[in-house]
Amino acid sequence: MNVQEYMQAVGRNARAAAAQIVKATTAAKNQALVAMAQAIDDSRDALAAANAKDLEAGKASGLDAAMLDRLALTPARIDAMIEGLQQVAALPDPVGTITDMSYRPSGIQVGKMRVPLGVVGIIYESRPNVTAEAASLCLKSGNATILRGGSEAIHSNQAIAACIQSGLSTAGLPADTVQVINTTDREAVGQLITMPEYVDVIVPRGGKGLIERISRDARVAVIKHLDGICHVFIDKFADRDKAIAIAMNAKTHRYGTCNTMETLLVHADVAADILPDLAGLYKGAGVELRGCDKTCRILSGIASATEEDWSTEYLAPVLAIKVVEGFDAAVMHINKYGSHHTDAIVSENYTRARRFLAEVDSSSVMINASTRFADGFEYGLGAEIGISTDKIHARGPVGLEGLTSQKYVVFGDGHIRK
Numbered sequence: 155m156n157v158q159e160y161m162q163a164v165g166r167n168a169r170a171a172a173a174q175i176v177k178a179t180t181a182a183k184n185q186a187l188v189a190m191a192q193a194i195d196d197s198r199d200a201l202a203a204a205n206a207k208d209l210e211a212g213k214a215s216g217l218d219a220a221m222l223d224r225l226a227l228t229p230a231r232i233d234a235m236i237e238g239l240q241q242v243a244a245l246p247d248p249v250g251t252i253t254d255m256s257y258r259p260s261g262i263q264v265g266k267m268r269v270p271l272g273v274v275g276i277i278y279e280s281r282p283n284v285t286a287e288a289a290s291l292c293l294k295s296g297n298a299t300i301l302r303g304g305s306e307a308i309h310s311n312q313a314i315a316a317c318i319q320s321g322l323s324t325a326g327l328p329a330d331t332v333q334v335i336n337t338t339d340r341e342a343v344g345q346l347i348t349m350p351e352y353v354d355v356i357v358p359r360g361g362k363g364l365i366e367r368i369s370r371d372a373r374v375a376v377i378k379h380l381d382g383i384c385h386v387f388i389d390k391f392a393d394r395d396k397a398i399a400i401a402m403n404a405k406t407h408r409y410g411t412c413n414t415m416e417t418l419l420v421h422a423d424v425a426a427d428i429l430p431d432l433a434g435l436y437k438g439a440g441v442e443l444r445g446c447d448k449t450c451r452i453l454s455g456i457a458s459a460t461e462e463d464w465s466t467e468y469l470a471p472v473l474a475i476k477v478v479e480g481f482d483a484a485v486m487h488i489n490k491y492g493s494h495h496t497d498a499i500v501s502e503n504y505t506r507a508r509r510f511l512a513e514v515d516s517s518s519v520m521i522n523a524s525t526r527f528a529d530g531f532e533y534g535l536g537a538e539i540g541i542s543t544d545k546i547h548a549r550g551p552v553g554l555e556g557l558t559s560q561k562y563v564v565f566g567d568g569h570i571r572k
Contacts, residue, residue, distance in 0.1 A: 155337060161345035164300055164333050165352025168273045171330035172298035176270055180247040182325045183294055187243035190321030191236045197317055201227055204313035212306050224280040227310055235286045238537055242290040245536040248554050249296040252563060263565040268558045270296035272354035275346045277302045279360035282310035289318050289332045291539050295557035298331050302346055305338035347372040359540050377552055379543040381467045381493035382412030384525040387484040389501035390423040396522055397500040401432055403524040406439045410469045413496050413528040417474045419484045425477045426452050441471045448477035464491040481506055485513050494543040496528035517543050517550040
């Protein structure tokens with residue numbers, strides 16, 4: 155197979171499909187999504203068999219336990235794919251929505267209409283359920299999509315792709331609306347991210363190495379985040395019980411997610427009171443603590459944090475703790491070392507909480523809540539294509555609206571400019 159020729163053909167087909175899918179009715183898109191869900195339900199045995207091939211190959215190639223877990227299509231995950239497709243079908247269709255209409259002195263009406271981005275390329279690793287999730291969001295938002303999953307999930311992704319094609323056919327929508335790349339050749343990625351004539355935006359979902367490569371080499375716009383270095387700041391005005399519950403949940407609810415807390419900041423006025431109890435709870439949960447000098451004086455027997463710890467996304471039961479002298483020091487630390495993903499303050503002081511919202515430069519900023527809430531489903535988006543820490547176009551969890559843009563629309567009745 156000539157990969158360049160193959161990807162060029164995929165790109166041309168996607169561009170042609172984008173011109174057709176933008177005309178699709180909400181009813182047709184929803185019909186396709188429901189039919190995809192039914193096809194997946196009817197194909198459980200085929201999906202399991204395909205996934206077994208990937209798991210066997212993964213074990214033979216030495217994939218670690220965490221990667222194999224993400225690769226597995228368990229019955230529960232198949233159920234979740236079905237439910238996800240049904241949920242997206244039930245979401246409001248953003249395409250064509252007109253907002254901000256106003257009359258101008260000339261008599262014209264001016265507003266903004268939501269429109270699809272066009273062709274969305276999505277590059278992801280390990281988790282085959284992303285294939286259905288990404289396809290559903292792109293379809294509902296009126297985009298054509300090119301999906302390039304990891305080579306370790308090639309059989310699973312192709313099996314899911316067959317279900318997606320079945321759903322598109324049932325609704326009479328173009329088959330090329332969703333294309334799943336059928337080659338494991340790494341050159342396919344290089345081609346996909348350098349075809350601005352066919353692809354409008356790239357969404358990478360995977361490890362930092364993948365996202366760095368895409369961001370460096372892409373010739374089209376990229377929606378992405380590199381790190382999830384999230385903070386919780388326990389203010390001196392924090393409610394103690396709330397602080398302990400939030401600090402525990404933000405770290406221990408799940409270790410391997412981008413919205414997990416990696417650094418805990420504690421105001422010096424309350425550090426000696428709250429840290430010993432928190433340390434005991436973290437120890438019980440098997441979390442390794444690394445602290446600044448002041449933290450180490452309060453908590454004996456923990457490792458000293460290095461400069462590198464403040465800018466590390468552990469994705470593991472490891473937590474860096476720093477005692478800060480005040481509110482300003484906490485904000486300065488977050489803006490210096492954070493990844494602009496998600497940061498939270500625990501405080502009963504309204505003024506300081508409002509300042510935190512205004513001064514912390516992150517895509518999600520929280521008051522008295524765990525960072526683990528930074529998620530499209532929890533935000534009411536139904537699902538997400540990923541999380542963006544960029545400031546242009548989409549920021550934070552990217553759902554249906556984030557996969558659209560806006561254009562100005564003008565209503566007149568023979569109006570001419572004078």
